[in-house]
Amino acid sequence: MKICRIMTKIFLVVVVSFVGSIQWSYDVIAAQSQPEIHGVAWSNDATKVAVGYSDGSIKIFDSVTMQVLHTLQEGTRPVTSLAWKPDGSQLLSGGYDGVAWVWDTSSGQLLATLPNISLEAVMEVTWSLDGNQILTWGFDRSQNLLIWDVQTFNLVSTLDRAGDAVQ
Numbered sequence: 001m002k003i004c005r006i007m008t009k010i011f012l013v014v015v016v017s018f019v020g021s022i023q024w025s026y027d028v029i030a031a032q033s034q035p036e037i038h039g040v041a042w043s044n045d046a047t048k049v050a051v052g053y054s055d056g057s058i059k060i061f062d063s064v065t066m067q068v069l070h071t072l073q074e075g076t077r078p079v080t081s082l083a084w085k086p087d088g089s090q091l092l093s094g095g096y097d098g099v100a101w102v103w104d105t106s107s108g109q110l111l112a113t114l115p116n117i118s119l120e121a122v123m124e125v126t127w128s129l130d131g132n133q134i135l136t137w138g139f140d141r142s143q144n145l146l147i148w149d150v151q152t153f154n155l156v157s158t159l160d161r162a163g164d165a166v167q
Helices: 026-030
Strands: 002-007 012-017 021-025 037-042 048-053 057-062 068-073 079-084 090-095 100-104 110-114 121-127 133-139 145-149 155-159
Touching (some): 048 079, 057 079, 057 090, 100 133
Parallel strands (some): 079 121
Antiparallel strands (some): 002 012, 048 057, 057 068, 079 090, 090 100, 100 110, 133 145, 145 155
8 A cells, every 4th residue: 555645734635545545635625624734644544544733633534435434532732643453443643732642443433642751842753563562752852752552542662862761
């Protein structure tokens, strides 16, 4: 599966190549929201798209019908990063609030808040391939990488920007 994302403040096109292709235009998504788009992520099975906005909200769209399945709201500042758990059951989000959130994608319920990742912004969130750990990176002086356990949502380890463990 090849995913191509092009995003600006006035235009968004998401193209996925299967046997044919599916193309979304910003007009479809923007018609349902006034805030600016700050992040997008396609689910691994390509049935859903998560879109993060400047007001801290996230919408999960059905990729075929373009209907909003869930609107998620926990933060108030822009969403910077979105990542689907490999099995599609959870969505991870980060933003300028300095924390990351873990969402249940079937119910839209907040499962966990990963606190104090950054004094400024969570710039990147991602899942391990087995879905058992979460990696977050915040933009501040330390720029540490934080690894979290998914079962407990506890911090497991911290790596500095050189990749060395922080005690």
